[in-house]
Amino acid sequence: MASSLLEQLSADLEVLSEHLRAGLDEFGTLYCYLEGSRGGKTYLLHAPYEEALAVLQALNGLSFRGRILLxxxxxxxxxxxxxxxxxxxxxxxxxxxxxxTRPDRLLLAFPGEGLGQGFPGAKETPRGWQPLEAEEEPLVLRVEAPTGLTYQEVRAYGPWESPPLPLDLPISPGPYWGSVGLALGIPTYGVGLVNLRASLEALLGLW
Structure with missing residues (x-):
């Protein structure tokens, strides 16, 4: 599984590298830089690899200032x-x-629509996701990255909340992994994969 996934990632990297500055890191994350107009910030847009086509279509021709690291x-x-x-x-x-990379802001693409501003915290147990205060211990898994690197994943994520933004977008529960960005002091928001382009236009237009 990991080797076939690495082959897919490598093939996509070759295609992206023909048009953009792109790379593959130690964990198998495929990344590329999109340059906007001068000024602005650096935004890291994190998305599941399986949503690559939808995200790239949403970004195609998007007008923004600064730089997006996808x-x-x-x-x-x-x-x-x-x-x-x-x-x-x-x-x-x-x-x-x-x-x-230390981006100025982190945007997390997640299933849903509009803006994700927070998450109450939860843990994944053998019986599924539960509140952090539930008795069952979270799953502790050893994950094999496509590159062959093995790392530990504790499926427990703390609560997070970001300040509201003056945008006319639907508000959805944010992705659980938003706490990773805020723990590093990086302003973090979820952005729904439904109508992703409209949400990105609104967010990047604000900043």
Whole structure:
């Protein structure tokens, strides 16, 4: 599984590199830089690798200032040594990329629509996602990245909340992994994959 996923990522990297500055990091995250007009900030747009086409279509021809670092995360597709599937992104690949690139803002593409401003905290147990105060311990998994790197993932994520923004966008529960960005002091918002382009236009137009 990991080797076939790496082959897919490598093929996509070759295509992206023909048009953009692109790379593949230690965790198998496929990334590329999109340059806007002068001024503005650096935004890291994190999205699941399986949503790559939809995200690239939303970004095509988008007008913005600054720079977007698009990070396509394959961790939800990565196998675990325990044989359990992952229900969503993991902590280590995103934390590594944030520490390496230090963007001004983090935007997390997630299932849903509009803006995600927070998450109450939760943990994933053998019986599914539960509140942090539930008795069951969170799953502790060993994840095999497409590159062959193995890392530990504790499926417990703390609460997070970002200040409201003056935008006319639907408000949805934010993605659980938003706490990774705020823990590093990076302003973080979720942006729904439904009508993603309209949400990105509104957000980037504000900043």
């Amino acid at each position: 990070a396509l995360d394959p961790s939800p597709l990565s196998p675990t040594l325990e044989g359990l599937p992952l229900s969503g992104p993991t902590r280590a690949p995103l934390a590594h990329l944030l520490e390496k």
